[in-house]
Amino acid sequence: MSHTLAEHQPGFVPTADACVKIAVRGLDFFYGDFQALTDITCDIRDNSVTAFIGPSGCGKSTFLRCFNRMNDLIIGTKVEGLITLDGQDIYAPGVDPVDLRRRIGMIFQQPNPFPMSIYDNVAYGPRLHGMKKKADLDEVVETSLKRANLWKEVKDILGRGGLTLSGGQQQRLCIARVLAVQPDVLLMDEPCSAIDPTSVQKIEDLMAELKSTVTIIIVTHNMQQAARVSDETAFFLQEVMGEPAMLVEFGRTADIFTSPKDKRTEDYITGRFG
Amino acid sequence: MKDMKRITNALALAVFWIAGLTTVVVLGAVILYVFVNGIGHLNLAFIFTKPHGVNAEGGIWPMIVSTMYVTGLAMVIVTPIAVLAAVYLAEYAVQGRLVRIIRFAADTLAGVPSIVMGLFGLALFVEGMGFGFSVLSGALALSFLMLPIVMRTTEEAIRAVPKFIRWGSYGLGATKWQTVSRIVLPAAMPRIITGLILATGRAVGETAVVIFTMGTMINTPLLPTDPGRSMTVHLYQMAMEGINLPAAFGTALLLMVMILFFNLSARWLLRRNRRMQG
DSSP: OOOOGGGGSTTOOOOOOTTEEEEEEEEEEEETTEEEEEEEEEEEETTSEEEEEOSTTSSHHHHHHHHTTGGGGSTTEEEEEEEEETTEETTSTTOOHHHHHHHEEEEOSSOOOOSSBHHHHHHHHHHHTTOOOHHHHHHHHHHHHHHTTOHHHHTTOTTSBGGGSOHHHHHHHHHHHHHTTOOSEEEEESTTTTSOHHHHHHHHHHHHHHTTTSEEEEEOSOHHHHHHHOSEEEEEEOOSTTSOBEEEEEEEHHHHHHSOSSHHHHHHHTTSOO | OHHHHHHHHHHHHHHHHHHHHHHHHHHHHHHHHHHHHHTTTOSHHHHHSOEETTTTEEOOHHHHHHHHHHHHHHHHHHHHHHHHHHHIIIIISOSSHHHHHHHHHHHHHHHSOHHHHHHHHIIIIIIISOOOSSHHHHHHHHHHHHHHHHHHHHHHHHHTSOHHHHHHHHHTTOOHHHHIIIIIHHHHHHHHHHHHHHHHHHHHTOOHHHHHHTOSOOOOOOSTTSOOOOHHHHHHHHHHTTSOHHHHHHHHHHHHHHHHHHHHHHHHHHHHHHHHHO
């Protein structure tokens, strides 16, 4: 991918490409005075799974949180550059991050069901956005739990607390909870690092099913997982401690893992560091 | 050298053991003493009848009612203010100098001797606002005493709600208020209630504030503007004026049982909560 200088100018919006769901141009990210990311440019394709890989502390999760403006909640953070969703600048003055987060769902490393029933967990989002009728809620809860492959296990215990489920079930409950608000994009921040292998398998299968309707971006430490689940892979690296991290290489997963263009990617893939 | 270490270790253990034992013995002695002296006097008639005669023989019903009334009213005043203030401090306020000052003020207020708060209540509510010696004056003065305690425990309870649970809510497109009211407050509720119960226990045992603001008249209050005598004040009068020592011990025992009840229910709530989340 090559980019002209003009594309880095503020206010530039890339032409809406049917295949491009999210476009990032010249993104810099700051925690106070510390610059965590520098000059990141990439396109996230629609209805695909994109994996972010790289050593710990290379800013993958920080970058991920830029897409639903979750970093706005951390005091002293600053974003420069451009991120568009369907051609719309998500950091434009008129954009309400609350509305944005409805369209871009997020799954966290630690399964985080709310301390309420399974049903109420899934119904939480729809209720937030004004759904009141019991019949409508019942339907959304059932559909979402089915899409998250959890329905069979919980259909008779919907009134039980979400926290009584196993870790893997909790994570699928969180996925159901996000799907209930029908997002276009699903951000997953190391969704499998705190759960058992059987559940990991279920969640990976789930991602393959979901990508026909949802664009998925997953941050993972596990390179095998990135190779298994993703269509495209981005490799991030912070070369010098205290310096910002950058996007080293981005491309089709098969290419990245078999014939990386950059020496640093190759070193990381083959396990020479990180 | 090795022996020295062993001896030091044994000595330290002995000192800790004695210190621990002393605490238990002192507590046990107080409870036992009050129990032995009070149990003979404690019966249904003592609880449910009015005192009579010059030495206040008979029961302490008006004092129980006054105590419950003034404490209950104080809770009604304190709870909304303290919880809203805590939500503001923990969730909304920009964490900076002003918030630190508010917190410091609350901590200082919590440390003000209660007799000073009583004097303040006398000046402001009894005299200044003209509420007279009344349950209302007592409740307002007590609420000043309880406000910082309830506010700080509520703030801690809100802060103890894990960040990632809030993020889950924000991630679904919830506003701050939706997240606070639907996720954070319900999750913090058991600990908030525990703080309220402990503050109630403190208020039930308070003497100096109510003697200045509710008065000492033996009366079963009906309206908030009626005067009354709290159990603690009654206990003070019975004992210090030497009229009726058995009644004093009976009252003391009942007070202890009430406070024990409050503390046990607070513990029970916390435990139940831990089980549900764990």
